Amino acid sequence: MIELCQVSKSFDQLKVLDHLSFKIPKGKILCILGPSGCGKTTILQIVAGLLPIDEGQILKKESIQSSYIFQEPRLLPWKTVRENIDFVLPASTHYLEEKISFYLQKTGLQGYEHYYPYQLSGGMKQRVALVRAFVYEHQLLLMDEPFQALDIKTRNILFNQTHLLWEETKNTIVFVTHQIEEALLLGDEILVLSEKPTKVKEKLEIHIPRLQRKIDAPILQDIYKKVMYSF
Amino acid sequence: MKDFTTKSKEKSRGKFFWISLFLFFMIWSILSRWIAYRYHPMILPSPFEVLQVMFTFLSQKIFWQSIGITLYRGFIGLVLAVVLGILLGFFMGELSEVENFFRPLMITLQTTPTVSWLALALIWFRLPSNMTIFITFIAIFPLMTINVYQGMGELDPSLQEMATLFQVSKKKQLFSLYLPQLFPFIWAGGKAGIGMTWKAVAMAELLSGRDGVGGRMALARVNLSTAEVFAWTGVLMILGYVGEQMMQYIGKKTIRYWGDEL
Numbered sequence: 001m002i003e004l005c006q007v008s009k010s011f012d013q014l015k016v017l018d019h020l021s022f023k024i025p026k027g028k029i030l031c032i033l034g035p036s037g038c039g040k041t042t043i044l045q046i047v048a049g050l051l052p053i054d055e056g057q058i059l060k061k062e063s064i065q066s067s068y069i070f071q072e073p074r075l076l077p078w079k080t081v082r083e084n085i086d087f088v089l090p091a092s093t094h095y096l097e098e099k100i101s102f103y104l105q106k107t108g109l110q111g112y113e114h115y116y117p118y119q120l121s122g123g124m125k126q127r128v129a130l131v132r133a134f135v136y137e138h139q140l141l142l143m144d145e146p147f148q149a150l151d152i153k154t155r156n157i158l159f160n161q162t163h164l165l166w167e168e169t170k171n172t173i174v175f176v177t178h179q180i181e182e183a184l185l186l187g188d189e190i191l192v193l194s195e196k197p198t199k200v201k202e203k204l205e206i207h208i209p210r211l212q213r214k215i216d217a218p219i220l221q222d223i224y225k226k227v228m229y230s231f
Numbered sequence: 232m233k234d235f236t237t238k239s240k241e242k243s244r245g246k247f248f249w250i251s252l253f254l255f256f257m258i259w260s261i262l263s264r265w266i267a268y269r270y271h272p273m274i275l276p277s278p279f280e281v282l283q284v285m286f287t288f289l290s291q292k293i294f295w296q297s298i299g300i301t302l303y304r305g306f307i308g309l310v311l312a313v314v315l316g317i318l319l320g321f322f323m324g325e326l327s328e329v330e331n332f333f334r335p336l337m338i339t340l341q342t343t344p345t346v347s348w349l350a351l352a353l354i355w356f357r358l359p360s361n362m363t364i365f366i367t368f369i370a371i372f373p374l375m376t377i378n379v380y381q382g383m384g385e386l387d388p389s390l391q392e393m394a395t396l397f398q399v400s401k402k403k404q405l406f407s408l409y410l411p412q413l414f415p416f417i418w419a420g421g422k423a424g425i426g427m428t429w430k431a432v433a434m435a436e437l438l439s440g441r442d443g444v445g446g447r448m449a450l451a452r453v454n455l456s457t458a459e460v461f462a463w464t465g466v467l468m469i470l471g472y473v474g475e476q477m478m479q480y481i482g483k484k485t486i487r488y489w490g491d492e493l
């Protein structure tokens with residue numbers, strides 16, 4: 001769907017990406033694993049077209065509408081939960097009502113529609129950002145450590161929702177995380193990145209259907225070790 | 232608990248307010264007696280005389296007319312300055328061409344003393360209304376523009392990025408993204424502007440004509456009626472106070488409407 005060819009990016013003197021190349025396969029979930037500060041957020045911003053690159057090429061076939069769960073919630077402080085969601089949607093949201101309330105319910109936010117961000121906890125704000133990104137019409141979903149502030153239960157629910165969303169839409173997802181388990185359970189492909197200047201250290205594919213994956217299955221344990229080793 | 236402390240604080244503040252007011256009037260009336268005895272009663276009227284004049288004002292048609300004229304002029308000048316200041320400040324922040332073109336101009340405008348504008352306006356304008364509106368406008372416009380321009384520099388880039396990614400229309404961004412972030416700057420500019428308005432209007436009127444509050448002050452000066460000058464000053468102060476309270480109220484309402492984080 002999108003291909004990065006020999007992409008380099010520096011911030012002032014700091015070289016973050018050094019001739020990085022990889023493909024984002026259409027209709028699959030690509031997980032990106034890497035140490036903190038290696039440039040995962042930078043990569044997502046480049047893919048989203050929010051950040052210009054210094055060198056290299058980005059190949060896209062069509063014009064792709066992407067949705068983004070930023071690493072921080074990025075909600076408008078002067079708007080309520082519901083208004084924040086409406087902010088990114090077209091003027092008439094009739095046909096989306098069902099979808100909105102579905103995700104609000106799944107994320108445990110029903111009843112909080114009229115709360116302002118300052119009245120929400122950090123995890124709740126992140127969940128609002130999640131609903132906003134899910135409801136927004138997209139072909140490519142970029143997720144930057146979306147579950148990091150959440151407890152295990154909510155995390156599992158949302159993890160399954162991400163999975164279900166994918167089953168339903170078969171959209172392309174790029175999922176950034178530093179939790180190896182998350183990547184193993186969700187990814188069709190896993191990219192392991194090195195320290196700065198960042199290169200692809202390892203590229204793994206997992207062919208087991210998502211629903212049948214168990215984290216303690218031997219095959220996944222093998223991959224787990226591989227990833228751990230390359231970290 | 233929190234309520235209690237703020238309330239008791241307000242109470243004690245109120246007490247000192249009244250004491251200070253009382254002392255002020257005491258000193259004023261003693262001073263005016265002494266000056267009247269020593270020099271001439273015309274120099275400093277007593278507070279009672281001033282209050283008396285203010286009360287007789289209330290029944291005079293010309294008083295209300297003058298206030299009406301002054302309010303009208305101040306309002307037009309202020310609104311023009313605020314609206315154009317917001318527009319120019321916005322475009323200075325948005326387009327670098329506009330910024331580079333207007334920056335030196337705005338700095339020049341801001342450093343030009345109001346007296347110079349007064350002298351020029353007396354030459355340029357025949358009608359006292361136009362001249363007064365111009366002076367009010369020119370006193371507030373640079374301030375407002377620079378305030379909004381500064382606000383444009385402090386917009387949150389991460390929210391901007393979010394809006395860009397989700398392809399939010401410019402119109403929606405204007406009202407839901409820019410305006411709430413610019414509001415504190417507009418409000419601060421408006422508040423300072425309202426405070427300046429009555430001073431600017433009265434000054435221009437004093438120099439330009441016979442009508443409006445400033446015009447009446449000029450007339451009182453010619454008649455050597457110090458008490459009337461004081462009474463008009465009191466009126467202007469009340470106008471200033473009401474204006475400030477209005478802005479305070481608008482600010483509170485809007486901040487509540489936009490949540491608490493402003």
Ligand SMILES: Nc1ncnc2c1ncn2[C@@H]1O[C@H](COP(=O)(O)OP(=O)(O)OP(=O)(O)O)[C@@H](O)[C@H]1O
Nearest residue numbers: 011014016034035036037038039040041042043071
């Ligand atoms: N706007 C910027 N200006 C300067 N340096 C930046 C900027 N954005 C990122 N960097 C630098 O680029 C590097 C990569 O940052 P990035 O946010 O992409 O890391 P990350 O992999 O997402 O880390 P984390 O897992 O902690 O979120 C960091 O060293 C950071 O200091």
Ligand SMILES: [Mg+2]
Nearest residue numbers: 040041071144
């Ligand atoms: Mg990051």
